[in-house]
Amino acid sequence: MPTVRANEITINFDQQGTGEPLILIPYLAADYACYAFQVAEYAKHFTCISVDLRGAGETDKPEGTYTTELFADDVAAFMQALGIQHAHVAGLSLGAATGMWLAAKYPDKVNKQNIQHAELVIFEGCAHAPIYEKVDEFNQTTLEFLKRHAG
Numbered sequence: 001m002p003t004v005r006a007n008e009i010t011i012n013f014d015q016q017g018t019g020e021p022l023i024l025i026p027y028l029a030a031d032y033a034c035y036a037f038q039v040a041e042y043a044k045h046f047t048c049i050s051v052d053l054r055g056a057g058e059t060d061k062p063e064g065t066y067t068t069e070l071f072a073d074d075v076a077a078f079m080q081a082l083g084i085q086h087a088h089v090a091g092l093s094l095g096a097a098t099g100m101w102l103a104a105k106y107p108d109k110v111n112k113q114n115i116q117h118a119e120l121v122i123f124e125g126c127a128h129a130p131i132y133e134k135v136d137e138f139n140q141t142t143l144e145f146l147k148r149h150a151g
Contacts, residue, residue: 001032001058006077012058013051013078017043020111020150021087024050025075025095031057034092041139045147046088051078053098068094072101076109086111088146 003010014032016039024042026034032050039048052059053071075098079087088111091099103110 003058004078004081006081007074009054009060009062009074011051011054011060011074011078011081013049014039015047015049016040017046017048019046021084022046022048022146023075023079023084023087023089024048025071025089025091025098026050026053026056027091027093027095029056033057038139038142041143042146045143045150049082049084049087051075053094068097068101069105071098072105075102076106079109085109088150090142090146 001012001014003012005011012032022042024032024035024039026032031052035042035048035050039050042048054074055061055066071094075089079085086109089099089102089109091097099110
């Protein structure tokens with residue numbers, strides 16, 4: 001897997017597909033692979049960049065307090081290091097909170113359509129289970145949203 005140095009840590013990531021960049025931020029204690037069921041489909045339409053947040057996967061695990069604001073700082077620095085001026089951003093749970101911090105603190109980094117036309121899709125069951133139990137439904141709903149708001 002490729003890595004990049006950003007915000008004083010080495011960040012592990014995976015990149016697949018072509019098109020507008022889509023940053024995929026994982027949930028608590030997960031790594032980039034938590035999007036394995038989604039990336040194959042999303043990559044047909046977007047350049048999917050799945051990251052390992054600080055403290056997870058193969059990304060550095062420095063001592064200290066980790067916050068969603070710090071994760072957002074890491075993602076912003078990661079985007080800068082890769083030369084990505086702005087992107088679609090998607091996340092689940094901790095990843096969603098990190099994405100909100102990113103949009104609030106670095107509004108130019110997040111495609112405006114994601115914020116202005118935000119939609120909430122609620123799946124049955126617990127927060128992460130539908131991703132694995134209803135993969136096709138989850139992928140289709142998410143892709144429809146992203147396509148509606150892509151440039």
